[in-house]
Amino acid sequence: MHADTFASALRFAKNGQPEPAIAAFEKAGHLGDASAMAELATWLLRGDLIPRDLSRARIALRRAVEIGHVDAALLEVALTANGTGGPCNWHSALGLLETAAKTDPVARQHIEIIHAMNLGSDGYPRRLPPAEVLSQSPYVVRFRGAVTPAECLHIAGVGHPLLEPCVVVDPVTHRPIAHPIRTSFSATIGPAQETLPVAALNRRFAALTQTPLQNGEPLQILKYATGQEYKLHSDALPGATNQRTVTAIAYLNDGFGGGETDFPLANLRIIPRAGDIIAFTSTGVDGALDPLSRHAGLPVTGGIKWIATRWIRQAEFNAWISSINQ
Ligand SMILES: O=C(O)CCC(=O)C(=O)O
Ligand SMILES: [Fe+2]
Structure with a gap:
């Protein structure tokens, strides 16, 4: 991410102007800056520099992943599976992880663990050990x-x-x-x-x-x-x-x-x-x-x-x- 983008977003945020801060990241995102969108998602999740907005964070994250941010992909998987800022959707989370696994060895390792688990389509176990x-x-x-x-x-x-x-x-x-x-x-x-x-x-x-x-x-x-x-x-x-x-x-x-x-x-x-x-x-x-x-x-x-x-x-x-x- 360009240092100017971060500096200008931070200045707006510290002045209590969240919308221009968000706009600074989004402008960089439109120009293809994946890390600016990932940073925006993090700010929206944390809610300390700008007000927390979980669903908006998911939108920023989607954009970051679309334009190629690897770590943002794993974050999107997490939030999709636990229903942060949107519905809890195991099937989508698994699909996102499978896409990430094509290029990211960490995601591939997670997929291997999941594939060995014998899970239903909702991520719950198909069988349970006896109590x-x-x-x-x-x-x-x-x-x-x-x-x-x-x-x-x-x-x-x-x-x-x-x-x-x-x-x-x-x-x-x-x-x-x-x-x-x-x-x-x-x-x-x-x-x-x-x-x-x-x-x-x-x-x-x-x-x-x-x-x-x-x-x-x-x-x-x-x-x-x-x-x-x-x-x-x-x-x-x-x-x-x-x-x-x-x-x-x-x-x-x-x-x-x-x-x-x-x-x-x-x-x-x-x-x-x-x-x-x-x-x-x-x-x-x-x-x-x-x-x-x-x-x-x-x-x-x-x-x-x-x-x-x-x-x-x-x-x-x-x-x-x-x-x-x-
Ligand atoms: O370490 C243990 O065996 C007990 C842990 C425990 O009590 C707890 O995590 O609440
Ligand atoms: Fe305990």
């Missing part, structure tokens, strides 16, 4: 071998560059300090970062837990180094109006020491095995928080533990509004 009930109260089930080694590797790879230490802001010093409950690293795979295999996994979580896809929070990747843990906690959020009711966890690897998922009040300790998924409820049938569902990720005593967690709400969760207490 093994581990506890009735809280309700905990396990699905053995629900994620393949290639899928585990892919999910960890998507999370890896996004990992950050789990911190909270110290109320006194306002500095980030170690999280008192979680000492792991975590990554949020937000709606703009979902690869199509991750979107398929989110559908698999929805099918296994019999919950609507839209109720899931963005997939969280957790990486525990030796000594790290997730202390005893409930996944339900005190006072939330749209409560977390169900959690699904995929174990992405094994071969480390410790790191069991422990439900001490239910006398249940789950040994992580790569590819297994567990799911449990955090609220009882009456909707109230179930204290028996309190659980911990026990300290890892050797090696590294990787998991992917999907926290599922009682109603639709809009990741673009992204307030945890939503």
